[in-house]
Amino acid sequence: MNDSPRAQARRWYLQRISAMVLAILVLVHLVIMVYAVRGGLSGAEILARTQGNAWLAVYYALFVLACAVHVPTGLANIAVEWAHWPASRALLMARGMALLLLVTGWRAVYAVFTGGAT
Amino acid sequence: MKQAMDGRNRRHLSYWAFWVHRISGFALAIFLPIHFTLLAQALHGAKGLDEGLVWTQNPLIKIAEWGLVSLLALHLAGGVRLLLIEFAPWRGLRGAWVAGAFGFALATGLAFALSLIG
Numbered sequence: 001m002n003d004s005p006r007a008q009a010r011r012w013y014l015q016r017i018s019a020m021v022l023a024i025l026v027l028v029h030l031v032i033m034v035y036a037v038r039g040g041l042s043g044a045e046i047l048a049r050t051q052g053n054a055w056l057a058v059y060y061a062l063f064v065l066a067c068a069v070h071v072p073t074g075l076a077n078i079a080v081e082w083a084h085w086p087a088s089r090a091l092l093m094a095r096g097m098a099l100l101l102l103v104t105g106w107r108a109v110y111a112v113f114t115g116g117a118t
Numbered sequence: 119m120k121q122a123m124d125g126r127n128r129r130h131l132s133y134w135a136f137w138v139h140r141i142s143g144f145a146l147a148i149f150l151p152i153h154f155t156l157l158a159q160a161l162h163g164a165k166g167l168d169e170g171l172v173w174t175q176n177p178l179i180k181i182a183e184w185g186l187v188s189l190l191a192l193h194l195a196g197g198v199r200l201l202l203i204e205f206a207p208w209r210g211l212r213g214a215w216v217a218g219a220f221g222f223a224l225a226t227g228l229a230f231a232l233s234l235i236g
Contacts, residue, residue, distance in 0.1 A: 014206065019197050026194045030226055033187060035195035037232045041174065044168030047160060064154075071147045078144060100151055116163040 003087040011073045018070035027064045050112040057113040064105030072098040135216045139196040142189040149186055180234060188227035195219030 036049070042066035050056055073095035127133060132231040156173075173179055199215035202208065 016201065019235035023194060023198055023201070026204060030187070030191060030194075034226070034233050035231045038229065038236055041171055042131065043160070043171060046122060046163050050160075067150060067199055071143075071150065074140075074143045075147055078140060097147070101154075104154035104158065108154040108160075111158040111160035111186045113162075116161045 006083070011076075012028065013099075015073040018066045021066045022070055023034060023060070025066060028059075029063070032067055044109045046112065049117040051117075052113070054113075057109055060109045061106060064102065064109060067105065068098045068101040131213055131216055132211045135196055135199070135219070139193060139200070142193040142196070145189055146186070147195060184227055184231050184234065187230040188223045191226035192219055193224035195222040 036046075075097055076087075076090040076094040079085040079093060080087055085093075156170040157167075159170040162169075174183065195215070196219045199212045199219060202212055202215065203210075
């Protein structure tokens with residue numbers, strides 16, 4: 001597992017770039033959420049908005065990718081600085097988290113885009 | 119020589135901002151895979167989503183949802199402050215942005231809560 005200063009700098013930079021992307025995506029997501037939960041949520045309501053909506057699918061697929069870049073670095077920092085994990089273990093956990101977010105996130109995007117109809 | 123900290127650094131506004139940013143990020147990181155897994159129930163159609171959404175009728179889950187939305191807004195605004203400190207040409211720790219972040223989170227949380235009960 002690479003923990004050289006160059007690799008650390010690359011992770012810092014990737015986290016900041018993903019933060020810039022997420023800042024815009026999260027702002028839009030907050031607006032969508034406040035609008036969507038009015039009067040309660042139902043599966044049919046969610047799918048009416050998302051099923052077959054390619055723009056929304058691309059938007060949320062990008063959201064998941066940005067999360068998978070941004071979140072693991074933050075978690076690795078917490079593991080090293082607060083839980084005193086060795087860097088190698090923290091980075092391994094971070095890679096696992098990135099994979100988990102990509103798999104569960106893109107699966108969720110696929111699910112709400114197709115609505116189970118394949 | 120290693121110098122002992124006397125705690126003043128931990129009473130600084132920026133330390134609290136750092137702490138809140140980290141705790142909110144950690145909470146959101148734990149929540150994301152659960153959120154994605156719930157949304158993936160759409161693979162079984164609207165009925166599948168509804169089965170997952172039954173949980174959200176619980177008042178405690180509604181409070182948790184409100185908390186997570188507020189934390190997301192807080193993490194967003196706190197993150198923008200960090201990006202400004204690191205990348206913008208201005209000097210200083212953007213203290214007003216800490217207050218602004220809490221205000222933004224409060225306003226977003228209130229808007230979400232009103233939508234939830236409306």
